[in-house]
Amino acid sequence: MSESAMTFADWLPVIFIGLMGLAILIYAMLDGYDLGVGILLPMGEEDEAQRDTMIASIGPFWDANETWLVLAVGLLLIAFPSAHSMVLTHLYIPAAIMLIGLILRGVSFDFRAKAAVAHKLAWDRAFKIGSLLTTLTQGYMLGQYVMGFDPGWQPQLFSCLSALGVTAAYSYIGANWLVMKTESKLQRRAVNWAKLAGRSTFLGVVAVSLVNPLVNPGVFSRWFTFPLVMFVLLIPVICFAAFVLNDRLLARLPKERDRHCRVPFFVTVLIFLLCFTGLAFSFFPYIVPGKLTIWEAASAPESLMFILIGAVIVVPLILAYTAYSYIVFSGKATDLEYH
Amino acid sequence: MLDTLILSRIQFAANISFHILFPSITIALCWILFFFKLQHDRTNDPVWMRAYRFWVKVFALNFALGVVTGITMSFQFGTNWPGYMETVGNIAGPLLGYEVLTAFFLEATFLGIMLFGMNRVPNKVHTFATLIVAIGTMLSAFWILALNSWMQTPAGYEMRDGVAHAIDWLEVIFNPSFPYRFTHMLLASGLTAAFFVAGISAYRILKGDEKRAPRLTLKTGLVLAAVLAPIQAFVGDLHGLNTFEHQPQKIAAMEAVWETERGAPLLLFAVPDEKSRSNRMAVGIPHGASLILTHTFNGEVRGLNDFEEHPPVKPVFYGFRLMVGVGLLMLAVAWTGVYFLRKRREPPRWFLKVVVGMTFSGWVAVLAGWYVTEIGRQPWLATGILKTADAVTPVPPGHVGFSLTMYLLLYAVLLTAYIGTLKVMAMKAVRTEEFETAEPDQAGSLTHLPQSSKGTHGGEA
Numbered sequence: 179m180s181e182s183a184m185t186f187a188d189w190l191p192v193i194f195i196g197l198m199g200l201a202i203l204i205y206a207m208l209d210g211y212d213l214g215v216g217i218l219l220p221m222g223e224e225d226e227a228q229r230d231t232m233i234a235s236i237g238p239f240w241d242a243n244e245t246w247l248v249l250a251v252g253l254l255l256i257a258f259p260s261a262h263s264m265v266l267t268h269l270y271i272p273a274a275i276m277l278i279g280l281i282l283r284g285v286s287f288d289f290r291a292k293a294a295v296a297h298k299l300a301w302d303r304a305f306k307i308g309s310l311l312t313t314l315t316q317g318y319m320l321g322q323y324v325m326g327f328d329p330g331w332q333p334q335l336f337s338c339l340s341a342l343g344v345t346a347a348y349s350y351i352g353a354n355w356l357v358m359k360t361e362s363k364l365q366r367r368a369v370n371w372a373k374l375a376g377r378s379t380f381l382g383v384v385a386v387s388l389v390n391p392l393v394n395p396g397v398f399s400r401w402f403t404f405p406l407v408m409f410v411l412l413i414p415v416i417c418f419a420a421f422v423l424n425d426r427l428l429a430r431l432p433k434e435r436d437r438h439c440r441v442p443f444f445v446t447v448l449i450f451l452l453c454f455t456g457l458a459f460s461f462f463p464y465i466v467p468g469k470l471t472i473w474e475a476a477s478a479p480e481s482l483m484f485i486l487i488g489a490v491i492v493v494p495l496i497l498a499y500t501a502y503s504y505i506v507f508s509g510k511a512t513d514l515e516y517h
Numbered sequence: 518m519l520d521t522l523i524l525s526r527i528q529f530a531a532n533i534s535f536h537i538l539f540p541s542i543t544i545a546l547c548w549i550l551f552f553f554k555l556q557h558d559r560t561n562d563p564v565w566m567r568a569y570r571f572w573v574k575v576f577a578l579n580f581a582l583g584v585v586t587g588i589t590m591s592f593q594f595g596t597n598w599p600g601y602m603e604t605v606g607n608i609a610g611p612l613l614g615y616e617v618l619t620a621f622f623l624e625a626t627f628l629g630i631m632l633f634g635m636n637r638v639p640n641k642v643h644t645f646a647t648l649i650v651a652i653g654t655m656l657s658a659f660w661i662l663a664l665n666s667w668m669q670t671p672a673g674y675e676m677r678d679g680v681a682h683a684i685d686w687l688e689v690i691f692n693p694s695f696p697y698r699f700t701h702m703l704l705a706s707g708l709t710a711a712f713f714v715a716g717i718s719a720y721r722i723l724k725g726d727e728k729r730a731p732r733l734t735l736k737t738g739l740v741l742a743a744v745l746a747p748i749q750a751f752v753g754d755l756h757g758l759n760t761f762e763h764q765p766q767k768i769a770a771m772e773a774v775w776e777t778e779r780g781a782p783l784l785l786f787a788v789p790d791e792k793s794r795s796n797r798m799a800v801g802i803p804h805g806a807s808l809i810l811t812h813t814f815n816g817e818v819r820g821l822n823d824f825e826e827h828p829p830v831k832p833v834f835y836g837f838r839l840m841v842g843v844g845l846l847m848l849a850v851a852w853t854g855v856y857f858l859r860k861r862r863e864p865p866r867w868f869l870k871v872v873v874g875m876t877f878s879g880w881v882a883v884l885a886g887w888y889v890t891e892i893g894r895q896p897w898l899a900t901g902i903l904k905t906a907d908a909v910t911p912v913p914p915g916h917v918g919f920s921l922t923m924y925l926l927l928y929a930v931l932l933t934a935y936i937g938t939l940k941v942m943a944m945k946a947v948r949t950e951e952f953e954t955a956e957p958d959q960a961g962s963l964t965h966l967p968q969s970s971k972g973t974h975g976g977e978a
Contacts, residue, residue, distance in 0.1 A: 238629030241584060245621045251591050252617045256610030259602040266595030270912045273596055274920035277589045278927060284585035285931060288578045293938045478682050481607040485614045492618040496626075503626050506637050 190486070191476040194257035195465065197489060198250055203454045205246035207351065207447055212236040212243055214352015216283055216309025217345065218371050219302060228364045229302055233287065235359040235511030240287065242500060244280070256485055258475035261465040268327040269319050276315035282308030310345070317344025324390060324457075326468045336389055343382025350375035351450065354424075354443040357431060359511040365432055365439070372442060373428045380421045383453060387414065390460060396468070397460045410459065417452040420445050522909045524917040525597040528924065530891075532589050534884055535928045539583030541883045544658055544703065545710035546576050547651035549737065554644045567730045571946050572714070575939065577632055582935065584625070589924075597917065598898075600908030605681045605899050608674060608689055609664055616660035624653035655703070662702055666695035668899045669890070670763045681902060693763050697756040698890075704749040705886065707741065708847055709879025714738035715854070716876025717943055719869040726947040735872070736858055742851035749844060754809070760893075761810050764900065766824040767893035770833040772806045773799075774820045781806040781818040786838075789830040794822060828895040832888055840885035843878055850875055 215232050236243075255262045266273055286305035290298050321337030353375050356368035391398040401410060424445045432439060465472045476482065550572055557565035591613070594602055602609065630638060630646040638646070673688025674681045683689050715738025721731040761768045768774075773789040773796050774781050783805020787796040807816040821827045850871060857864040864872075898905040910917075 238633040241581070241628060242622060242625035244584070244588070245617070245625050248588055248591055248621060249617050251595075252610075252614050255591070255594060255602060255606070256614045259606035259610060262595045263599030263602055266592060267599055267910050267912055270596050270910075270916050271919065273592055274923065277592060278923055280588055281585040281927060281931075284581050285934075288581040289934055289938055292574060292578060292942055293934065294941045297934075477610060478607045478680075480683055481611050484683065484686055485611040488611075488615055488618055496618070496622045499626050500622070503629055506630060506634055 187479040188473070190479055190482045191257065191472040192463075193486065194253060194476070194482060195462070195472045197493075198253040198257065199454070199458055201246050201250040201253055203451065205243070205250055206454065207450050208239070208243035208246060210348045210351045210450065211355035211443075212240040212352070213283075213309045213313050214348040214350065214375075215355060216305055216352075217313060217349050218352055218356070218368075219306045219309075220367075221299075221303065221306065223299075226298075228367070231360060231364055231511055232356060233290070233305070235356065237287075238503060238507045240284075242503070244284070257477060257482060258465050258470075258472065259477050261470050261475040264466055264470065265323065269322060272315045272319050272322070276312055276319070279308045279311030279315065283312065284308075313345040313348045314341045317341035320344060324386075324461075324467060325393070326466070332393075336393070339382070339385055339389075343379070343386055346375055346378035346382050347450070347453075350379045351443070351446045354446045357428075358440045358443045361436070361510055369428055369431045373425065376421060376425055376428065376446075379449075383417065383421075383449075387456070394460070394467070400460060413452050413456050413459070417449055417456075420449050420452070424449075519914060519918070521912060521914045521917055522906055524914055524921055525909050526905065528917060528921040529593055529597060531921065531924060531928065532586065532593060534887070535932075536583065536586040536590060537883060537887060538880050539579045539586065540654070540658070541702075541706050541709045541879060542579045542713050543576060543583055543710075544654045544706040546572065546579065546713070547647065547654050548707075549710060549714060549741070550576060551644075551647045551651050552737070554647050558640065558644055564729045564733060567728075568734050571730065571942075572734070573631065574942060575717070577628070578935070578938065578942075580624075580628060582931065596912070596920075597910045598908045599910055600903065601898060604679065604903045604908065605668075607680065607682050608667060608671075611683075611686075612660050612664040612667070612690070616657055620653045620657035620660065624650050624657065627653065658702060658706070659699065662699045663690045663692070663695055666698045667692045669698070669894055670694040671899055671902060676902070681899075694756075694759055697752070697759045700752050701749070701756045701886075704745055704752055705879065705883050707745045708749060708844075709883055711738045711742035711745065711851075712847065712872075712875050712879050713877070715742065715872050716874075717939065719864075719872040720876070720940075721943050721947050722863075723866065723869050723873065724944060724947045731946075732863075735864075739851055739854035739858065739872075742847060743855045746844065746848040746851050750848070753841075753844070758810065760890075764893065765819045766821065766827040767833065767890070768810065769819060769821045769824070770828050770830045770893055771837040771889060772810075772818065773830055773834045774806065774818050775822055777817065777820040777823050779807065779817050780804045780815040781810075783809060784834075787834070789834050791830055826896055828893045833893045836885045836889040836892070840882050840889060843882040843885065847875070847878060847882070 215236050219229055219232060251262075254265070282304050286301040286308060290301035290305065293301060318337045318341040321340030322333070324340070325333035325336055350372065353368050353372035357365060357372055360368060391401055401407065424442050427438060427445075428442055431442070461467050463471045463473070465475050550569060553565050553569040553572065556562070557569060594609075627646040627649040630643065631650055634646065635643055667689055670693040671681075672692040673685040673690075674683050676682070715735050718731040718735035718738060722735065757768070757771075772781065773784055773787055775794050775796070780803070782799075782801035782803050784796065784799055784801040787799035787801070789796050804814050806818055808814060810816060810818055821830065853868065854864060854872065857868065894900060896904050896906065898908050
C-alpha cells in the first residue's frame with residue numbers, strides 16, 4: 179500500500195509537467211495567432227478597414243488565449259515553486275518588458291474601439307508594438323532558458339536569434355489564421371505574409387535545432403543515441419515536410435470557393451506541436467535545463483493532489499466551452515459584430 | 518537609500534493598487550448587467566437593452582484593464598517575492614491555481630460571447646453568458662480573498678522544515694477572517710460599481726442627454742448604493758470585531774491606542790507619533806472605541822506598547838478614517854438620491870454634480886481599506902509564518918527600479934486614457950439618437966468602427 183502511494187507521489191510531478199506543457203503549447207498556438215495578427219497589423223492610413231477586420235477576427239478569443247499563459251505560469255508556481263522563483267528572478271527584466279507589452283496590447287484592443295477617433299491610430303500602433311514586445315521577449319526568454327541562463331555573449335546571441343524565431347513563428351500562425359478568417363484583398367495579403375513568415379520560421383527552427391544540441395551535450399546524446407535516433411528523427415522529418423507542404427499550398431491560395439483556406443492554419447498547429455515536442459524531449463525531466471529536475475522542484479504531494487482533483491474536473495470543461503466559443507464564432511471575421 | 522525590499526514593496530503596492538481599481542468595478546457591474554438583461558427579457562422594454570449595450574462596453578474596458586494588470590501580479594510572486602512561494606507555496610499555489618481554473622477561463626470565454634455573440638447565440642444563451650461571467654468574477658474574488666485572508670489569519674496548516682503544508686483545505690480556505698473579508702469586499706465592489714454607474718449616468722444627464730436609459734441607470738445605481746451602504750457599515754463592524762480577535766495589533770494601530778486601556782475613546786482626529794508613542798491633537802468620543810470593539814462601555818483595548826511588533830501606525834490610522842469617511846458620504850448621497858427619486862422628480866442639477874463627483878468614490882474607499890488591512894499585517898507577509906523582508910528577491914535594486922519606473926509611467930498613461938475614454942463614451946451616448954440604438958447599430962460593430970478619414974465623431978446623427 180505504502181509502496182504504491184510512493185509511486186504515485188513520484189508520478190505527480192510528471193503529471194504536472196505534462197499539464198504545464200499542455201498549457202504552454204495551447205498558449206503558444208492560441209495567443210500565438212492573436213499576437214501574430216498584432217505583429218502583422220499594417221499601419222498605412224489606407225489600411226484602417228483591414229486593421230479593423232484583423233482585430234475583429236481575434237476579438238472574442240484573445241482574452242481567453244492569454245489566460246493559458248496565466249495557467250502555465252500558475253502551474254509552474256503551484257507545482258514547481260523553486261523553479262518558478264529561479265526562472266523568474268533570472269528573467270526579471272525580459273519578463274517585466276513582456277508584461278508591459280501584454281498590458282499595452284490588451285488595453286489598446288479596447289481603447290482603439292472606444293477612445294476618441296483621433297487617437298485610434300495611436301492605439302493601433304500601441305497594439306502592434308505591444309504584440310512585438312511580447313513575442314520578442316518571449317523568444318528571448320526561451321533562448322535564455324534553453325541556455326541555462328548563461329550570461330555570456332554567445333548565449334545572448336542565441337537568445338536574440340530565438341527572439342526573432344519565435345516572432346516569426348507567431349507571425350506565421352497569425353497570418354494563417356487570417357488566411358482562414360478573412361476574404362478577398364486582406365486574405366490575399368495574408369497569404370503573402372504567411373509565405374514570408376513561414377520561410378523565416380523555417381530558418382529559425384533550423385538554426386535553433388542545430389545550435390541547441392551543439393551547445394548542450396546532454397541534448398546531443400539524447401537525440402543521437404542509436405536506436406532511438408531512427409524514431410525521434412521522425413520529428414524533424416515531419417516538421418520539414420509540413421513546412422514544404424504549407425509553402426506549396428500557400429502559393430496556390432486562395433482557391434475557388436475558398437477551398438483549403440483552413441489547411442495552412444492547422445498545418446502550422448502541427449508544426450508548433452512538433453517543435454514543442456522536440457524541445458520537451460531535449461530537456462525532460464529537467465524543469466530548469468541542467469540545474470533542477472521536476473522531482474527536485476516539485477511542491478508537497480498533498481498540495482499537488484488538491485489541485486489535481488480540480489484540474490481533472492475543470493480542464494475538460496474549459497476545453498469544452500472553449501470549443502463552443504470557437505464554434506459560435508466560426509466563419510469569416512467580417513461578420514463579427516461588437517455590441 | 519532605496520533597496521530592493523522597499524522598491525519591491527512599492528512596486529507590489531503600485532501594481533495591486535492599480536489592478537484592484539478595475540475588479541472592484543467589474544465584480545458587481547456584471548451583476549448589474551445581468552439585472553439589465555433580465556429586465557429586458559422580462560419586460561421586453563428596449564430601454565433595458567440600451568442600458569445593457571452602453572454598460573457592457575464600459576464593462577469590457579474595465580475588464581480588459583483588470584485582466585492585463587492582473588497578469589502582472591502572477592509574475593510578481595516569482596520575480597520579486599521568491600521567498601513567498603518557497604515558504605507558503607503549498608498553500609498559495611493551489612488557491613491561485615483554482616482561481617485560474619475555475620474563474621479566469623470562464624470569465625474570458627463567456628465575455629467573448631457576451632460582447633460579440635448577441636446575434637450569434639439565442640437570447641437565452643446570451644443572458645446565461647452574462648450570468649456566467651458574473652459568477653466567474655465572483656469566484657475569482659472568492660479564491661484570491663481566501664488566499665489573502667489566509668495570509669492574515671492562517672489556519673489548517675503545519676510547518677515542516679520551515680515550509681507550510683496544508684493539513685485541512687477547508688480550514689485553509691474558510692480561515693477565520695475569510696467570510697468577513699469576502700463579504701466586505703463584495704459589498705465594497707457593489708458600492709463602487711453603484712456609484713460608478715450613477716456617476717456616469719448623472720454625467721450624461723448633465724450633458725443634455727434626454728433619453729430614458731441614463732435616468733434608469735442613475736436610479737439603479739442610487740437605489741443599489743442606498744441598500745448596500747448600511748449593510749456595509751454592519752458587515753464592516755463585524756469584520757472589525759473579527760480583526761480585534763485575531764489581529765489585535767492591527768486594531769490598535771487603526772485606533773492609535775498606545776497603552777492598553779479600559780474605556781478607550783474613539784478618535785475622530787489625531788496625529789499619531791511613533792517616536793513619542795502618543796497622539797497629538799486628539800479629538801475623540803470617550804469610551805467610543807471600547808463600545809464599538811467590545812460592545813461594553815469599559816471594555817479593554819490592547820495598546821500598541823503591548824505588542825513586540827506592530828504595523829506602522831499613521832497609514833493604518835488615517836487609511837481607516839478615510840475609508841469610513843467615504844463610506845458615510847456614500848450613505849448620505851445615496852439616501853438623498855433615493856429621497857429625490859421617491860418624490861418622483863428629476864434630482865436637481867447640484868445633486869447630479871455631487872453624484873458625478875462621487876463617480877470614483879468607491880476607489881478611494883477600497884484603496885484606503887486595503888491599505889489598512891495590508892499595512893496592518895506588517896511586518897508579516899503571512900502572519901506568524903513569514904516576514905515581508907525575508908521573502909524578497911535577490912535581484913539588484915536597479916532592476917526593480919527600472920521595472921517600477923516603467924509600470925508607473927504606463928499606469929499614468931492608462932489611467933488618463935481610461936478616464937478620457939469613459940468621457941468619450943458617455944458623450945457619444947449623449948449624442949446618439951434613440952432610434953439608432955434600438956437596433957444593433959453599425960457604429961458599434963467592431964468591423965465597422967468609426968473611421969478616422971470620415972468626419973470627426975462616429976455614431977453621431
